[in-house]
Structures are given as structure tokens and as C-alpha cells.
Amino acid sequence: MTIQKKKKKMEEGKRNGVFAMTTTKMTTMMMDKRLVVVTRAHNNNTNNNNKEEEEEEEEEEEEEQQKLLYKFWEDSERLAILGLWFSLLAVATFVAPKTVGSFDADLIAQLVSSPFQGQVNPLFEALFNSLGVVPMVYACLLVPGGGEKQPKLQPKFFVGASFALGFFALGPYLIARTPVINGVKKSDLGFITKNILESKINALLLTAFSGFLYFWAFSHVFDAAVVSEFVTLLTKQSTLACVSTCDLIVLSLVMKTAIQEDLQRRSSSLSSSASSDVNPLFYLLPVLGPSLYLLTRPELEE
Numbered sequence: 001m002t003i004q005k006k007k008k009k010m011e012e013g014k015r016n017g018v019f020a021m022t023t024t025k026m027t028t029m030m031m032d033k034r035l036v037v038v039t040r041a042h043n044n045n046t047n048n049n050n051k052e053e054e055e056e057e058e059e060e061e062e063e064e065q066q067k068l069l070y071k072f073w074e075d076s077e078r079l080a081i082l083g084l085w086f087s088l089l090a091v092a093t094f095v096a097p098k099t100v101g102s103f104d105a106d107l108i109a110q111l112v113s114s115p116f117q118g119q120v121n122p123l124f125e126a127l128f129n130s131l132g133v134v135p136m137v138y139a140c141l142l143v144p145g146g147g148e149k150q151p152k153l154q155p156k157f158f159v160g161a162s163f164a165l166g167f168f169a170l171g172p173y174l175i176a177r178t179p180v181i182n183g184v185k186k187s188d189l190g191f192i193t194k195n196i197l198e199s200k201i202n203a204l205l206l207t208a209f210s211g212f213l214y215f216w217a218f219s220h221v222f223d224a225a226v227v228s229e230f231v232t233l234l235t236k237q238s239t240l241a242c243v244s245t246c247d248l249i250v251l252s253l254v255m256k257t258a259i260q261e262d263l264q265r266r267s268s269s270l271s272s273s274a275s276s277d278v279n280p281l282f283y284l285l286p287v288l289g290p291s292l293y294l295l296t297r298p299e300l301e302e
Contacts, residue, residue, distance in 0.1 A: 081174050085167065088246055096239045097242060099240065107238060108240070121233055122217065127217075127244060128244055131251075133210055134251050134252070134290070137291060138162065138258060139155075142155040144198065144262070144265065153178075155177070166244075168247075181265055186302050203295040214287075214288055263298075266299070279293075
């Protein structure tokens, strides 16, 4: 009996030893798995933190770059705009006819008091009113890229002055501004920019008025007397008419760069199949083309 008991105790001891070893192995395996999971989670958190830090560093670098004055002298397109600004200044100073007496002042008074009544040459009247549309289009294109994103040069001052001075006021900003492509959201815009300059109703009104100006000009362009009167006004009688005509031409020539930048600013809201290239119609068709762009451009991200 004693031998049998000893054998049973030995068997039980072996079983307990095997069980203990099995339990130890299972515990070790579970701890290893937990360690692997914790390690992976730590690595993922580290990677996420690294990505966030990299993104923050990129944003800081971009902000620092924006604070620096844009090196326009290294940009051939900006140098071309600078050349146009000096050319317009030269035309106004040396080429435009010298107005006799109060001719230009009387011309403006007639434009304001009797609009589209035939009191002023219709071709010049359409052109003069276009110089009210184009600065508004530039405001819609440039002001959303201003604010904190453009600390050195604020577009509001230059755009506001362009309603009276045209390219003479707007040119320096178009030359020296820093391009702002990323980080512009509709929610960050001011009240006027968000509700007026970004408004499709505003774009529709500009397009409708631009279309009317085209109609007014083309309904008279085949009248030889009207054309002859406009040429005389431009070349012999009025400084205002000559400079205004050249001003509108230059403002239209440099429109592409502002439209292109505005479209790139909105490219994140475009569908994958949509093109970020500017339709040539928008900048080759003066006054009406840019207004149509405002009507069809994508919305900014909220």
C-alpha cells in the first residue's frame, strides 16, 4: 500500500509539474503578445506624433515664408507686370493727349448724370464702366488670399484704390504680393469677403452688367461716326479716355495670374476628374470672361 501511495504521489507531482509548466508557458506567451501589442501601439502613436510634428513644422515654415517679402525680381511674370506698370505710366505722362480746359471733368459729369443716354460716346462709356467691373473682379480674386496669410501687403487697400486709379494702384500689389495657395478656408474670411466677394449673386450681377456693356458697345461699333468720334477722343481730346483705355487693356492682360492663383487656392474642393487649368475664355475675353469665372469657380473649403 505504501508503494502504491508513493507511486500515486509521484504521478500527481508529475501532473502538477506539467500543469505548472504549461501555465507558465501560456502566461509567458500572453505577456509576449501584450508586449507586442503595446509596442505596436507605441510605435503607431510615435509615428502619428512624428507626422503631426512634421505637418506643424511645414505650416510654420510656410507661415515664415509668407512673412518674407516675395522676391518678385526672380519671377519673370512679375517682371513683365512691372514693365507694363512703367509702360502705362509712360503713356499717361508722355503719350496721352493733353486735355484742354475742363473737358475730362465735364466728360465724367455726363457719364455720372446721364448714364447710357447717348450723351457720351457709347464705346468710351462702355469702356469707362468696365473700369468699375474689373476692380470688383480683382477684389473677389485677391482679397480671400489676404488677411493673416498676407501680413506684409494687404490687398484691400490696393484693390480699393484701384476703383479710382486702376492699374496704377493695383499694379504694385500684383507685382510684390506673396502667392497664397494653401490654408485658406471660407470660415476664416471676414464678413464682407465671405458674404459679398464669395457670393454667387455678386458674380451673377457682375456677369449681367458685363454682358450689358458688351451689348451697348457692339450695338454702336458698326457706326462709323461713333468709331471716328472715339478715335478722336482717344488720340486728340482726352487724357482720361486714352489712359482709361490703356488701363483696361493692361488690367485684362494680367488677369490670368490672379485667376490661376485663385483656382489653385480652391483646387482641394475640385473633384478628382476636374481640371485645375484655367479656361482661356476667362482671361482672353475682357471684363465678361473674368466675371464668368467668378460665377463658375469652386467654393472654398469650409
